[in-house]
Structures are given as structure tokens and as C-alpha cells.
Amino acid sequence: MNKVKKQIFLLLIFFWIILSIFDVFYNLIKFFPEARQWIFLSDSQKRVLVYGPIYNFLSFVDKYTNPNTSILIYSKDDKAYYLGRYMLYPKNITVVVNTQQLIKEASNRKFNYVALNDYSTKLVDYKAIATVSSGILYKKL
Amino acid sequence: MNVILVFLSIVFITVIGYSFINFFKILNGFDKLLRLSYSFGLGIIFVSFQLYCYSRLNIVWTSADILTPWVIFILIHIIKNRNLLTKLPKWPRLKKVDYLLLFFIAFCTFYAVFEALIRPPVAWDSWAAWLFQSKMFFLGNNIDPSLLRHYNFYYPILYYLLNSFVFIIIGNFDDTSILLISSAFYFFTLLLFFGFTSRRYGIRKGLFFTFLLAALQNLIRHGGRMEAGLADLPLGYLAFCSTTLLLDYIDNKGVKTLTLMSIFLAGTALTKSEGLPFALVISAIAIYYIFKNKLFSHFIYLLIWVVPIVDWEAYKRSNGIMSYFSGHYFVTSWIKFSDSLLGTLKELINIKSWNLIWFSYFVSLMLKKSWTKYGLILNVIVLSQLIFYIVTYIFTAGNSPESSIERLLIHIVPIAMLEIMFVINYEKFNLGKLFGFKNRKIMKFIADYVS
Numbered sequence: 001m002n003k004v005k006k007q008i009f010l011l012l013i014f015f016w017i018i019l020s021i022f023d024v025f026y027n028l029i030k031f032f033p034e035a036r037q038w039i040f041l042s043d044s045q046k047r048v049l050v051y052g053p054i055y056n057f058l059s060f061v062d063k064y065t066n067p068n069t070s071i072l073i074y075s076k077d078d079k080a081y082y083l084g085r086y087m088l089y090p091k092n093i094t095v096v097v098n099t100q101q102l103i104k105e106a107s108n109r110k111f112n113y114v115a116l117n118d119y120s121t122k123l124v125d126y127k128a129i130a131t132v133s134s135g136i137l138y139k140k141l
Numbered sequence: 142m143n144v145i146l147v148f149l150s151i152v153f154i155t156v157i158g159y160s161f162i163n164f165f166k167i168l169n170g171f172d173k174l175l176r177l178s179y180s181f182g183l184g185i186i187f188v189s190f191q192l193y194c195y196s197r198l199n200i201v202w203t204s205a206d207i208l209t210p211w212v213i214f215i216l217i218h219i220i221k222n223r224n225l226l227t228k229l230p231k232w233p234r235l236k237k238v239d240y241l242l243l244f245f246i247a248f249c250t251f252y253a254v255f256e257a258l259i260r261p262p263v264a265w266d267s268w269a270a271w272l273f274q275s276k277m278f279f280l281g282n283n284i285d286p287s288l289l290r291h292y293n294f295y296y297p298i299l300y301y302l303l304n305s306f307v308f309i310i311i312g313n314f315d316d317t318s319i320l321l322i323s324s325a326f327y328f329f330t331l332l333l334f335f336g337f338t339s340r341r342y343g344i345r346k347g348l349f350f351t352f353l354l355a356a357l358q359n360l361i362r363h364g365g366r367m368e369a370g371l372a373d374l375p376l377g378y379l380a381f382c383s384t385t386l387l388l389d390y391i392d393n394k395g396v397k398t399l400t401l402m403s404i405f406l407a408g409t410a411l412t413k414s415e416g417l418p419f420a421l422v423i424s425a426i427a428i429y430y431i432f433k434n435k436l437f438s439h440f441i442y443l444l445i446w447v448v449p450i451v452d453w454e455a456y457k458r459s460n461g462i463m464s465y466f467s468g469h470y471f472v473t474s475w476i477k478f479s480d481s482l483l484g485t486l487k488e489l490i491n492i493k494s495w496n497l498i499w500f501s502y503f504v505s506l507m508l509k510k511s512w513t514k515y516g517l518i519l520n521v522i523v524l525s526q527l528i529f530y531i532v533t534y535i536f537t538a539g540n541s542p543e544s545s546i547e548r549l550l551i552h553i554v555p556i557a558m559l560e561i562m563f564v565i566n567y568e569k570f571n572l573g574k575l576f577g578f579k580n581r582k583i584m585k586f587i588a589d590y591v592s
Contacts, residue, residue, distance in 0.1 A: 016353060039259065
């Protein structure tokens with residue numbers, strides 16, 4: 001019985017070695033196309049590939065808002081809250097995912113800015129200050 | 142430019158650890174390579190602890206205030222050991238096959254570094270939690286408990302502080318260059334594995350098993366590919382440091398080794414919540430040997446690691462910061478039970494990520510030598526940690542193998558690999574009897590590596 005266990009153990013190690021060598025060559029083959037795919041891209045192009053189109057929208061919000069402000073963001077993108085707080089920190093953000101919530105939160109007037117991702121509406125007490133293909137940015141009057 | 146600065150920061154952190162080890166004459170019987178492999182871990186624990194103390198004492202985190210004490214300490218160490226740089230270790234005599242293994246390991250490391258620097262952080266937790274909190278600390282120039290409360294951050298802080306330390310040195314928040322730190326953990330894990338095993342079992346075996354470890358796809362993912370920036374590989378490295386120091390303590394009963402192990406246990410428990418069970422199990426084994434050998438005076442040195450943990454928990458409690466269990470309350474069901482077991486099993490047999498390491502490990506458990514002295518210790522650490530994860534999945538909300546077991550197995554993989562190597566070394570394998578090999582050349586070739 002012990003002999004069988006030892007045989008299985010050694011065979012596993014043997015196949016493990018074969019697979020490890022295969023993995024090294026697999027990585028070697030993968031290396032060149034990956035290098036070609038990524039190395040010539042700009043930083044923002046890479047980030048769009050990694051984070052999706054929401055990255056462009058959040059960069060736009062970051063560009064047109066003042067530091068240390070509070071921003072209400074409307075977006076249906078799953079990454080909006082976590083990527084938003086990561087990219088825009090120390091700006092304080094609140095993310096809403098439906099229009100009723102948006103109107104309710106915007107009417108509180110506690111935000112310096114409201115940013116709408118892939119959506120457009122009129123907001124009382126806010127003025128549109130910048131637009132991009134993926135959204136609009138409003139500033140409190 | 143930032144990449145070079147991050148690289149220099151890694152070198153600086155390692156020099157801090159190395160100077161400490163040399164200055165206090167710890168690990169005297171160890172060669173330079175092995176001391177170097179512990180140095181990075183020790184360095185990160187020290188610089189993180191420094192930032193934590195500064196924050197508690199309201200000292201602003203400026204690069205001058207942070208670097209000056211270390212530069213003075215390193216200079217004193219160099220003045221005391223002037224011949225340090227002239228005593229470089231000799232390059233060992235290697236055969237062609239050793240160079241081939243070395244090339245494979247070097248390529249894996251290079252690949253991890255390349256992948257780390259080619260793109261921004263990809264893994265969700267990497268930017269949503271680990272790097273976000275590091276950015277928060279770096280821009281705030283301290284640990285602000287009100288922000289930790291606001292964002293519900295209650296996790297141990299060593300890795301955040303390490304990232305903050307590097308950001309302070311480079312002077313800005315660069316979330317791509319910082320991923321080089323993940324590659325450093327990958328490199329130092331391999332270096333420690335090689336240093337520890339080659340010292341006991343010879344250079345060729347050391348190289349051979351280091352290669353098997355280096356080629357694990359999931360380890361490469363955490364060292365630089367998609368999972369770079371997470372704290373799982375740092376935890377795996379620190380837990381491995383603690384484990385190897387425990388084995389050395391059992392052999393030599395050196396109080397300095399025990400003290401160093403205790404410092405590493407503090408680092409382990411302060412990297413991720415999962416580090417605490419590691420620290421408890423390793424301490425329990427150390428206590429057993431302390432009592433067995435009647436070395437009661439050593440007991441106090443083992444307790445060093447408890448001090449920063451208690452302080453951090455007290456700090457969180459006094460500032461109203463959540464604890465782990467307020468986010469993961471008790472809940473269980475049969476579905477959770479079966480999902481936890483099946484999800485873990487599914488990952489253990491995932492050859493794409495783990496190759497055959499877990500198959501080999503569990504088969505090795507059936508062999509006699511797996512349960513003698515070192516094998517027993519390594520198995521207790523690996524299996525207790527694995528059981529802890531499964532039990533956590535079964536009994537707490539918000540935890541499931543689908544979301545995390547692939548990462549959590551990184552914590553125990555170097556220790557499991559060491560156990561496999563231990564079994565191969567001490568179990569008798571007569572290849573002629575086992576497989577009926579008669580060709581002497583093949584037998585000799587395989588025997589060089591296996592028996």
C-alpha cells in the first residue's frame with residue numbers, strides 16, 4: 001500500500017515538473033504579444049482598458065471640480081463608487097444609481113457638484129459647466 | 142523615474158533589515174543570502190511601525206523625518222562593520238542543469254516584474270481597498286481615525302503603511318510603480334525558500350524546488366500580474382519567514398531567533414486578519430517547545446508580537462472603528478457548508494493556478510515521514526490555516542470561497558511546498574523497486590534530484 005502511495009507521489013512530482021516547464025514556456029510565448037498590446041499605450045488608454053469607459057467620465061469629473069469638494073455622481077456602472085472614491089480622493093463623493101434618488105439628493109443642496117454619467121436632465125439650483133460624450137457636470141449656483 | 146525610486150526604496154528597506162540583523166548579531170549561523178531574504182520583511186515591519194508611532198505621536202510624515210533615523214542607524218552599522226562590502230559571498234560551483242533552473246527562476250521573476258509595471262492595478266481589492274487606503278494615509282500625512290470610521294476600514298495596517306512609506310519617498314501617488322513592491326515580495330519569498338532549503342538540502346534541490354514554486358501561475362499573478370497590489374503574497378512571505386524561524390528555533394533554541402520570529406509574527410498578524418491565526422498557531426508550537434525544553438525565560442520574548450496587536454485593537458476600539466466581526470456576523474446554513482467545502486476543493490484541484498502542488502501535498506500527507514517532527518509542524522500550520530478558512534466560510538456572512546480562496550491559498554503555499562520537499566528528502570524512494578527502472582543512467586539522474 002505504501003509503495004502505491006509513493007508511486008503516486010513521485011508520478012505527481014514528475015508531471016508537476018513537466019507542467020512547470022510548460023508554464024515557463026507558455027509565459028515566454030505570452031510575453032511578446034502582451035508587451036506589444038500594452039507597452040505602446042498611454043497611461044489613460046491603459047486605464048480605460050482596465051477600468052472601462054467609467055474611467056474617462058471620472059477623469060472628466062476630476063478635471064473640472066475643485067479639490068476638497070463634495071460631488072454627487074449618478075452612474076449605473078458597478079465600479080462608479082469604488083473607482084470614484086479612489087480616483088477623486090480627497091474629494092468626497094456620493095453615488096446614486098436611480099433618477100429618483102438623484103433628484104432627492106440633488107435637492108438637498110449639500111453637494112458642490114452633480115455629475116451625470118450617460119444621462120441628462122435639468123437640475124434646479126445647479127448649472128451645467130462642462131460636458132463630455134459620457135456625461136454632464138453641474139455646479140451649485 | 143518613479144520605478145527607480147520604488148526600486149531604491151525596496152533596497153533601502155532591505156538594508157534597514159540587514160543592518161538590524163547584523164548589528165544585533167541575529168541569525169549568526171545563517172549565510173548572507175538567507176539573512177538578506179529575512180531583511181526585506183524585517184525592514185517593512187520597522188518602517189511601518191515607524192509611521193504608526195509617528196502618527197500616534199503627532200509627528201508629521203516628511204521624508205526627512207522618516208529617513209534620517211534609518212540613515213544614521215545604517216551609517217553606524219557600516220562604520221562598525223567596515224569590511225562588510227569586501228566580504229561578498231563566493232559564487233558556488235554550478236552545473237549546466239543548475240544554470241538552466243536558475244534561468245527559469247530568473248525568467249519567472251523578470252516576467253512578474255514586467256507584468257507589474259506594464260499596467261495599472263487591475264484587481265478590484267487592490268485599488269478599491271489596499272491602494273485607496275494607502276493614498277488616504279499618504280495624502281493625509283497620518284492615520285486619521287475619523288476617515289477609517291467613515292470608510293469602515295478596520296483591517297490591519299502594515300501593508301497600507303508600507304505603501305505610504307514608499308509614496309513618501311517618491312513624493313507622489315503612483316499606483317503603477319508601487320506594484321513593484323508585489324514583485325519584491327515574490328522575489329524575497331523565492332529567495333527565502335531557496336536560502337532555507339539549499340542550506341539544509343543542497344543548492345541543486347534548493348534551486349529545483351524554488352523553480353517549482355516560482356512557476357506557480359497564481360504566485361506570478363500575485364507577484365505582478367492581475368492580482369498585484371493585494372496583501373496576500375506579503376502575508377504568505379511573512380508567515381513563511383515566521384515558520385522557517387520557528388524550525389530554526391526548535392533546532393537551535395536561540396533566544397535571538399525566537400525574538401526575531403516574534404517580530405515577524407507581529408508583522409504577519411498586522412498584514413491581514415488572516416495573519417492572526419497563523420501567529421497563534423506558530424506561538425502555540427513555540428510554547429510547546431519552550432515547555433518541553435524548560436526554557437521558561439524565553440517565554441517573555443515570544444510575547445513581543447502581542448504588544449502591537451493589542452495596541453492596534455485598543456486604538457480601533459477607543460476611536461470607534463469597526464471590528465472584523467461587525468462586518469461579518471455569524472450566519473450558517475447547509476448550503477453555506479457544502480459551498481465552502483466544494484468551493485475550496487474546486488480551487489485545490491485547479492491545475493491552471495496551482496499546478497499539481499495541492500495534489501502532491503495531500504498525497505504526501507499519506508506518507509509516514511510527513512508526520513514526523515518538521516513535517517508534523519508544517520502540516521499543523523498549513524492544515525489549521527486551511528481549516529480556519531473553511532470554518533470562516535461556513536459560519537460568517539460575506540465570505541465565500543468563490544471570492545477569496547484563490548487568494549487565501551497563497552498564504553500557505555510556500556509552507557506546503559517546504560513540507561513536500563521535507564517528505565521527498567526523508568522518505569526513502571527506491572526508484573528501482575517502485576517503478577522497475579533498470580537503466581542506471583536514468584536512475585542516477587533522477588536520484589540526484591529526488592531520493
